[in-house]
Amino acid sequence: MKFAKIAQKLALWAGSPRTFLGAIILIFLWGLSGPIFHFNDTWQLIINTSTTIITFLMVFLIQNTQNRDTDILHLKVDELLRVTKEAQNAMLGLEALDLKELEALRKRYRQLGEGETISLDGTVVEENNKQDLNKC
Incomplete structure (x- = not known):
């Protein structure tokens, strides 16, 4: 200390x-x-x-x-x-994941964001179905 x-x-x-x-x-x-x-x-x-x-x-x-x-x-x-x-409460335990698991999770988040378009006022114009990442 x-x-x-x-x-x-x-x-x-x-x-x-x-x-x-x-x-x-x-x-x-x-x-x-x-x-x-x-x-x-x-x-x-x-x-x-x-x-x-x-x-x-x-x-x-x-x-x-x-x-x-x-x-x-x-x-x-x-x-x-x-x-x-x-x-997603699964995010609270990311420290326990290894590098491969983190890369897979990052890839899933990229895929989630690819289909969404956000307007200038911050509202989502087009939204894909949300995946429940608590089941990772």
């Missing part, structure tokens, strides 16, 4: 305009220091190592926040499906 809180705060900080401006200033100062160090290998190694380490750590930070955001989105959609009377 501590990691999640720290990761969330770091992600907010890392994505802020101030942090971006700070990074640009650091790169600018590093570039200006080149003539002082005669653009030697150590001078180049400093920026290469720093950016590699920061990028490596940011991957984990981004993945953590992405997983959290995805979980939140899934929970919100699950709640919407749960309270909508016409929703």
